[in-house]
Amino acid sequence: MRWSDFSKLIKLRLTFLVVFSASISYLIGSKVNGVIIWYDWFMLIVGGFLVTSAANCFNEIIEKDLDRLMKRTKDRPIPSGHMTTGQALVLGLGMGISGTYILGSLNILTGLLSVFSILLYAFAYTPLKQKSPIAVFVGAIPGALPPLIGYVAAYGKIxxxxxxxxxxxxxxxxxxxxxxxxxxxxxxxxxxxxxxxxxxxxxxxxxxxxxxxxxxxxxxxxxxxxxxxxxxxxxxxxxxxxxxxxxxxxxxxxxxxxxxxxxxxxxxxxxxxxxxxxxxxxxxx
The missing domain is CATH 1.20.120 (Four Helix Bundle (Hemerythrin (Met), subunit A))
Incomplete structure (x- = not known):
């Protein structure tokens, strides 16, 4: 598997923006908590990267047939034939489980929010995109969870x-x-x-x-x-x-x-x- 295929599978630029948002919020939560634990900040970045990558991976698995129809997505690894659905599923599950475990090790609420984010993005927002503009409202919820997850990772509560x-x-x-x-x-x-x-x-x-x-x-x-x-x-x-x-x-x-x-x-x-x-x-x- 080429790096270019993997970066498209996980939507690298979007994933980077998500992790950036969570990491900033972690530092804000750490200020409230009175101490910055840099190791936990690093684990948040790793876990957040894996969880976001997993959600994007599941999104592309579900939309593989639709991606073939659009100019901007037809070169993604699954529709282009560079990766099978099974390979993508194994990667997605591996990243989702490991990312959730890492975030859950910071505190339980952070882990639960990350699971909720994956489920809502991949299995609610993604199928709704063909049905109704309400998909944007649904998608805005997991899209806004990264700063909440980052803050809770540091402070422990909402x-x-x-x-x-x-x-x-x-x-x-x-x-x-x-x-x-x-x-x-x-x-x-x-x-x-x-x-x-x-x-x-x-x-x-x-x-x-x-x-x-x-x-x-x-x-x-x-x-x-x-x-x-x-x-x-x-x-x-x-x-x-x-x-x-x-x-x-x-x-x-x-x-x-x-x-x-x-x-x-x-x-x-x-x-x-x-x-x-x-x-x-x-x-x-």
Whole structure:
């Protein structure tokens, strides 16, 4: 098996973003807990990488026939014939079991959340993508669990900060997903995926994207409003949210693929910047 095939099987860039989000939240939870255990932080990264890779692997096994229909996915290892379904299943199970064991060794709640994340992503979100745009809402839940898992791995329980971290990533995923769905709508239609709010590139989908981006603005300010972050993270979050909102407004105004592409790239920068600023501000308190 080539590295290129393995990286496509586990969706390496997506997996990296997930692990990054969890690792940042772990450091925030460690600050609350009063001590950073670097060995546990490393184990979180390893376990998180394995669990996320397993979820993506199961996703590709389930969608192997659909991946053959889309230009951007037909070169993935299973539809391209570089890997059998059985090989992918063995890899997925191995990574899922080992990753869950590692995360569960940090604390039971972290392990349970990781199992819930795999099940919801692979066996609820994945089949729903062909049935209804509600798939985006369902997918946003496991998509927002990484910061919750990272925080719980350090602190051991769910509190207000954990819910804020979850909330920011949860709301962020709607404009993020819909921007991607807008850009790739022609390709998605080949597989019958229905991810845009109205099912197509129209004013309704653009308005919904704008509304959720607008909701993200006050949600991103929750760390400051609740006193967990200072004016620094609040200011950075406000600026990032306004830029993000402007990009969503341009999509609503023009309904152009290029505007959706700019919103998509804006979403890639938005989340890590806001999370890092929360971390730096929180550590400096």
């Amino acid at each position: 509190d207000d900060i954990a819910l804020i971290l979850f909330g920011i990533q949860f709301v962020w995923q709607f404009p993020h997903f819909w921007a991607i769905a807008w850009v790739l709508d022609d390709d998605y239609k080949l597989a019958g995926f229905r991810l845009l709010p109205t099912g197509k590139r129209d004013r309704g989908s653009a308005v919904m994207t704008f509304i959720l981006t607008l909701i993200l603005l006050p949600v991103s300010l929750l760390p400051t409003l609740y006193g967990y972050g200072g004016y620094f993270v609040g200011g950075v979050s406000l600026v990032c949210s306004l830029i993000f909102l402007y990009q969503a407004f341009n999509l609503m105004r023009t309904l152009q693929v290029e505007a959706a592409r700019k919103l998509m790239f804006g979403s890639f920068f938005y989340l890590p910047v806001v999370q890092l600023m929360f971390l730096f501000d929180f550590l400096g308190k």
